[in-house]
Amino acid sequence: MPRQREGSPFTGLSTIALKEAADHMTSARIHLVLLLILLTAIGAVYAAIGQIKATVSEDQFLFLSLLTTARDPLPSFVAFLGFLLPLVSIALGFDGINGEYNRRTLSRVLAQPIYRDAFLTGKFLGGLLVIAICLLALWLLVTGMGILLLGLPPGGEEVIRGLAFLLASFVYAGVWLAVSLVFSTLFRSPATSALAALALWLIFTIFWSMLAPLIASAFVQIDPYDPVSQLNFIELQRGIARISPQTLYDEMTLGLLNPTTRAFGPVFTSQLKNALMGSPLPLSESLRLVWPQLAGMIAAVVLLFTVAYVSFQRQEIRA
Amino acid sequence: MSPVIETNGLVKRYGRFTAVDHVNLSVEKGEVFGLLGPNGSGKTTTILLLLGLTEPTEGEVRVNGLDPLRQPLAVKSRVGYLPDQVGFYDAMTARENLAYTARLAGLRGTDAAGRIITALSRVRLADVADKRVGTFSRGMRQRLGLAEVILKNADIAILDEPTGGLDPQATQELLELIGSLAHEGMTIVLSSHLLSMVQAVCHRVALFNRGRIGLTGRVSDLTSAVLGGAYEVEVEASGADVPAVLGGAEHVTGIAVAGPGLWRVDADADVRPQIARRIVEAGGALKNMSIRRTTLDEVYVRYFQETKNQQEKKDAEAA
């Protein structure tokens, strides 16, 4: 039905977003998840510092290695973050809409002069605000630990790379927040929507990298004597793997925090022309390298948000 | 005067089930309009359609001359809504809950704060204004919901079962409140099962039956339409053929046997003197006579009994 609307779609947006953020900041559920993140972050960085001190490498990007260094049995800080950020997002969003429905507050709120989109967008922005605050706090904590325990302040380029990584993490968390909001509009029960989001998260973080080659092999036949077929296979496999936001995020952290990364796929000798093996890529090149991944994730957020919008817009609000 | 609320051939279908079936309503400004009907007869659905909280399958709605789906903000800013089983944010106080709605409704600062106090004291919740709503009883929530409607200072209030969960005293207070709001010029649409209450406050009522409006009009009109009169006289007499004696008498609209020597006379005026005179003139002995105004309850029970009988007859014919 074509429909013309009057009034700003942003009416009430900031009110809803701020209320949402305040609710999250005082909710026990979020406190728990944040505590988990905080402890793992401190643990991972502390372990990394021990490792760095032990090896005494002359690394140009010592500060960045604080984030990426893993010491057995602990994974690195970025690995932890990549694993736990979706959890935070899901905790923030899984009962965003259906929770209001079950508390019977939805019809009361939507009887106020606001658009439904404002409500949905407000929920999303409120969650993003919380994520942004947490990431920033985490970032400051890690920087502080680095300065205090290693006695080294991050260099200019390191700060920029670090902030770019922060932005990537933010968008990555945004994807999962959008996923959980979609489920919260699709399912009436918060338990169902949480389970659905967690299932998707498990598939993408754990099983997707195993599934990608299987799916690819169903489409491309590998001929051991034909390098082109092998290349096709690898390309397809990478393409499928990149459906998972986890893959995109991993590639972005790699590109941003390991400046020596030149490409994510197979590297051709033509690409290595004029390149010193093991030499870091300039910052602008690294940013260009990860740009498609970032754009892809933003597109995913937009797409997911549209799905949530469409499903919410036509819903009957009987509660 | 043009009606404030008007619906035209309103239909809402859920799959093959028709919840609201060609409803035509028209509510004048300042009127208190009651929606009556058994459970599942489509009252709440009609209310949702009026508010644009669900889309009609057919037909149209006009509130203040506006379409709630096309101009939702203009409509919602003029309409207050109390859903049945209203819910609030339990972790927030009564005042905070209202402050949130006030901000969504575009009220800010001291103006809003003042109105919140006024609204809370009108529903006698001022002394618990700073208690968390989680500690409120059902009736208190109901009154808080009403405070929200008052706070908004709307032209139109749509109340879905406003007496749900209220004790007799609170019900009485609610009636007075509704009365005074109507007196201030507010148009009120309410649905209820408490017929005595509807009779006490509503200028006009609509009787819903399986999604259709069976009857609509002033309570006194309905009583004469369904029961044949607004008064019911019980006559206990002997020695006279009461139906014959009273047949053709002025104002008498129906006579039924209510027991041995007992008759029930429907009339549209107080016909007691006339009955007494006629029975005595016919040589009968009048033993007892009592008069009652017929209540809406009887209209209700009788109406739905009749429609049920008709339905059964139709079903039998079809079979």
Ligand SMILES: Nc1ncnc2c1ncn2[C@@H]1O[C@H](COP(=O)(O)OP(=O)(O)OP(=O)(O)O)[C@@H](O)[C@H]1O
């Ligand atoms: N989403 C839905 N899908 C299918 N049927 C529905 C749906 N919502 C309501 N109905 C049906 O529509 C009918 C009307 O429901 P409605 O809530 O309007 O009744 P009501 O008159 O308000 O009843 P009550 O007095 O119990 O509040 C009911 O028979 C109900 O089963």
Ligand SMILES: [Mg+2]
């Ligand atoms: Mg109802």
